[in-house]
Amino acid sequence: MRRTSVKKRRKTDRVTRRILVLHGPNLNLLGSREPDIYGRATLEDVNRRLTAAAAAAGAEVQCFQSNHEGELVDRIQQAGREGVGFIVFNPAAYTHTSVALRDALAAVRIPFIEVHLSNIHAREPFRRRSYFSDLAAGTICGLGTQGYELALAYALVRAASEPRD
Numbered sequence: 001m002r003r004t005s006v007k008k009r010r011k012t013d014r015v016t017r018r019i020l021v022l023h024g025p026n027l028n029l030l031g032s033r034e035p036d037i038y039g040r041a042t043l044e045d046v047n048r049r050l051t052a053a054a055a056a057a058g059a060e061v062q063c064f065q066s067n068h069e070g071e072l073v074d075r076i077q078q079a080g081r082e083g084v085g086f087i088v089f090n091p092a093a094y095t096h097t098s099v100a101l102r103d104a105l106a107a108v109r110i111p112f113i114e115v116h117l118s119n120i121h122a123r124e125p126f127r128r129r130s131y132f133s134d135l136a137a138g139t140i141c142g143l144g145t146q147g148y149e150l151a152l153a154y155a156l157v158r159a160a161s162e163p164r165d
Helices: 002-016 043-056 069-082 092-096 099-108 146-161
Strands: 018-023 060-065 086-090 112-116 138-141
Touching: 018 043, 018 069, 018 146, 043 060, 043 146, 069 099, 086 146, 112 146, 138 146
Parallel strands: 018 060, 018 086, 086 112, 112 138
Antiparallel strands: none
């Protein structure tokens, strides 16, 4: 009986310490696309920093980028099956258009933080509407790539405070 609860605890630890970082369309161009708005760090730089920070905290980060809405929906659904405990999500241009991504996030019920490199509220009017903010645990915008790191720090604290068996 005790052995079963140990296995269960390990599974729970692994689940709550697994974080998915999702990057939406055009984020593969970080570092070269409009660096005055999005900065000079590449997506690889961002992913490397997040992976290292998570590993130092004893957690696992999985990073995924796609320019295709359906691939992002599929990855969110897969996260639900894998037992991901938290999502850090920069939906990029899909912020303002994707009901499909919103529905996927609502369906899997994994807490997430919405991240934007630029301050979407200080940009064009169409960028000020998000289909995700009301579902998100929080939103970070305008802090460049540091926004990802702040979101990860929150996810790690939240995962550490989750009740375990």
